Amino acid sequence: MSRSFTAPKGTFDLIPPESATFLRVRDAFAAGPKLAGYGYVETPIFEDTALIHRGVGESTDIVTKETYTFTDRGGRSLTLRPEATASVVRAALEHGLHRGQLPVKLWYSGSFFRYERPQSGRYRHFSQVGAEALGATDASLDAELVWLAAEAYRRLGLGGCRLLLNSLGDPQCRPAYRQRLQEFLRGLDLDDDTRGRVDINPLRVLDDKRAEVRKQLHGAPLLADHLCAECQEHYDEVRALLADLGVSYVDDPRLVRGLDYYTRTTFEFVHDGLGAQSAVGGGGRYDGLSSDIGGPSLPSVGWSLGVDRTVLAMRAEGIAVDDAPRCAVFVVPLGDDAHRRMVPVLATLRTAGVSSDMVYGGRGLKGAMKAADRSGARYAVIVGERDLRGDVAQLKDLASGEQVAVPLADLVDNLQEKLT
RNA sequence: GUGGGUGUAGCUCAGCUGGUAGAGCACCUGGUUGUGGUCCAGGGGGUCGUGGGUUCGAGCCCCAUCACUCACCCCA
Known part of the structure; x- marks a missing residue:
């Protein structure tokens, strides 16, 4: 056993048979957006x-501790996308998609990177499928996206998935609330890290999972009670639409996500x-992100769903x-003669859409039949010298054991018929 | 960055108070020179994570180190 190389820390290989589940999940996540008018977008893995x-x-x-950042040969600072x-x-913005009809609906699937200590459900390289609707404040887009995600989980057969919902307000109502929250939090008994967080991003303190912190948060002011009229109306509309769509959810006024751009x-x-992780997917509205990165106002909403989780x-x-x-x-x-002769026949089968494999490497008949058995194939096509002389193949049903001789010329048609 | 757990065959794991390495599964071959699954027989595979120490002797004890894993902070 030589262990010269292993997958880098926090990464893992997807290999059969488990990899089939990952493919299934990706397909399920992408199916909804495709049916709802979202176009596929693929962006670089570093930015x-x-x-x-x-x-x-x-x-x-x-940003402060989880990015993979490097300098390229041209002196540019690049970061693997988190x-x-x-x-x-x-x-x-770069391609002016927002200048056309709005909203611009896009979906993606790919790899993401965060430098963290790995543990169950948390890796340095992970995979997400996402969908974004850019350029509209319409609450029915929020509802549409939530429904698409809920539908994907339902179709995968996941019964234990719960949906938490919250509104984080907007620049009209959040600053005043933020100040109230800070005042409240500063009166608590907290460690230094958390005190620092109170100054920088107080909302995330609400999300702390430690019992000694949670205990103190009981009387904390909640944004739900301080939303401005517009935000309240929007939130009510989203909830009404979700009810109409039959999506069940739980209002969670403490739900704060790890990204600053949410509104x-x-x-x-x-x-x-x-394990200790709980989120399998999430998202929200980010009405300010476009202008944050130098673009025009482009109110938008989206989600990303974790494939691995x-x-x-x-x-x-x-x-x-x-x-x-x-x-x-x-x-x-x-x-050898039969092997030679069957290579093009195999190609013909595949061209005709019949999934087919063969034994390689000159194994004996017993070994070859064993391989046929383990392949899970329904039919084995056995061809020896005797058959070649008569231009036939032995077609064996591997479940019943029945075997019949079929003219080689009819083999493909015969199999196609049997398999439909 | 902090703390716990685990490293023995491809996989899952046993290995007693220290006495020179085992099982099941998987794989290969044969029993059946043109027939798979079941069965039987045989086979290949391990510097016991690595380095040092104690000892007549270390998979087992001690120290260090690395890896994996779980958890904290935080997050998909």
């Missing part, structure tokens, strides 16, 4: 460091099967769909 900092927020933990929203907005609607899908949740519920690759037909040639 100008300044974009990440301004997009995600200088005060966030992501999330996609800033990139998507940047791309939309108004904020939501998180949580699950208990991830969702897989963990599915495992916890016993609904993972791990599966090895499987072909319908497995070809077993006996001897």
